[in-house]
Amino acid sequence: MAAFLDAKTNDRLTALGTPAAVGWSEDARLDAVTRLRTTGLPDRRDEYWKYTRPDAFTAPAATAAAAAEFEGFAGVDALTITFVDGVFDADASDDFALEGIEIERLATSDVDIHWAKDLYGVLETNGQTPVSRPLAALNTAYATDGLIIRVTGEVSKPISVVYLQKSDASDAILHHVVKVDAGASATILEAGPVAARANTVMEIDIADNATFNHLRLQGRDHEQATLTHTFTRLGNESAFKSFTLTANGTLTRNEAIIEMNGDDASAHVAGAALGDGGDFNHDDTVFVTHDALNGESRQVFKKVLRNGATGIFQGKILVKEGAQKTDGYQISQSLLLDDDAQFYAKPELEIYADDVACSHGSTTGAIDDHALYYLRSRGVPKAQAEDMLVLSFLAEAVDEIADEDLQDFILGKLETWLADR
Amino acid sequence: MLEIKNLHVQLEEEEKQILKGIDLKVETGKVHAIMGPNGSGKSTTSYVLSGRDGYEVTEGEAILDGQSILDLEPEERAAAGLFLAFQYPVEIPGVGNMTFLRTAVNAQRKARGQDELSAGDFLKEVRAKAKTLKIDADMLKRPVNVGFSGGEKKRNEILQMAMLEPKMCILDETDSGLDVDAMKLVAEGVNALRDGERSFLVITHYQRLLDYIKPDVVHILYDGRIVKTGGPELALEVEKNGYADIIAEVA
């Protein structure tokens, strides 16, 4: 095998060395290295990386990026856990004690037998077919830390994971595992620049009748290269909602891989991105597999692009044989505020069941002149009227946030970000 | 209050002359009506006055309260006291009606150097004004005009007018698509704003709205020109005989 290893993969693996042997995750890490050596790291010729160049993620070292400040979910009552440059910061973190949830760190969980062994790298491996995601395998192999979370009941407040950056050269690989037991429910918030280069994975297993909400803030004004994967598996009558707000920055690729394994499950992934400038490249790549009855999935992605910013959406709904009564919806839209901005969309449906309702759509448009005139005729200045129409455009995505207070929080954030752009 | 002098307008995209020399003077506190068959240029007049893109003024001017307005941005005209109730109010998904109203009110106050209205004062005022127009809390919360019926949209225009307290109100076919009850409600809303200071230009195709909003002067617009001006009786003449006679007269 080694003989076929391409130079790029070889260089990256050499730089990383041998995965640290940490208890129960060791097998999964070694397996991931083997898989990685088979697939190799992606390059520009890779169809799945047609629109976003993977070079920043595959290079042996991170490209320096000025440390970015971030206020995160300030003011939201939550249990806060902080990582600085990808390293856990105990002083800036709350006690992990909260009713209905057990939290520990991957780096310090060194027992040999652990429930997370059934998930760590497992959902990631499932997510490697039909499309391979070598950078997620790399994460499984080399993650230095992360949170191992088990939700056993109804958690009273969100877990807020804050990723601060101090060093211009930081290079973080974090891997979280979340197991939501039957009937339990929790919300996780993620915010912050993470590091100059970040590769994060979250594997989420949602049991029957359980609910998991995920809300993420990325940006703004950062130079970071960020790659995230969420692998989610849903049981019967379970529900998953994930929303990401991204603003500015250079390179972001968020992959969401969702397996609808139980009947009557519901999964919604949504995102709103504000891109400004030629170095903004934001990529949402989503793959939803329906493999059970009566599943409902929604993908709602909106991007507002200006001054040469680039937006990418690759979204797929795969309905397997027998997954009858599937209701799959996918919309990706971009609002181009000038002629330089670009949006690439690759929506795909692949359906092997006959009794399903799936729809998808993708649009690219400009600000509606007539609506702009209407607002201005009421005395709203042009720039402010444009912001209102941007919010209007993003509304369908923001609506996907489960909690109304958090929805308001995100709207407030959007308004400020737009106003002092 | 508003004086339109020899207004000539053509489309920006093509050389099509739409307004061919309009002269009109609405005195302070008065209600003028513009009537005319479809396509005569009524909406164009209202758009040009309020600053919509796509039209080119080739001759003439418009003076609002001593200020020439045709070179101003739409928001500047609004701040100067001009308001247009749209024939087809625009739907803005995702922006709450209340948020929109408050943004507009405060933007105009700011432009005039006034303090912003406090959230409490604003709410009190909106609620009171909405109530007289039978606009319920739900309509205030919903996105601007989204899912509103024809009548609701027109009432919502009048609510905006009531909140913004303009000096010069232009109403473009505010009666179209309304049944009699809805029209009465709208007319009451308009009449409540008649205070002897505020002026109105009521554009309508039919006479019936003018039964409820009594005009001082009626103009007939045809093919981009005002072809006849008279008192309220002119509207009744149109009602009885249609536009054909008047048009034949001037042709």
Ligand SMILES: Nc1ncnc2c1ncn2[C@@H]1O[C@H](COP(=O)(O)OP(=O)(O)O)[C@@H](O)[C@H]1O
């Ligand atoms: N943007 C436009 N593009 C093409 N034709 C237009 C445009 N605006 C107005 N017109 C034309 O100008 C004329 C007057 O239209 P309008 O002002 O809407 O009339 P009214 O409101 O009296 O029915 C019509 O012939 C109409 O087709």
Ligand SMILES: [Mg+2]
């Ligand atoms: Mg008209």
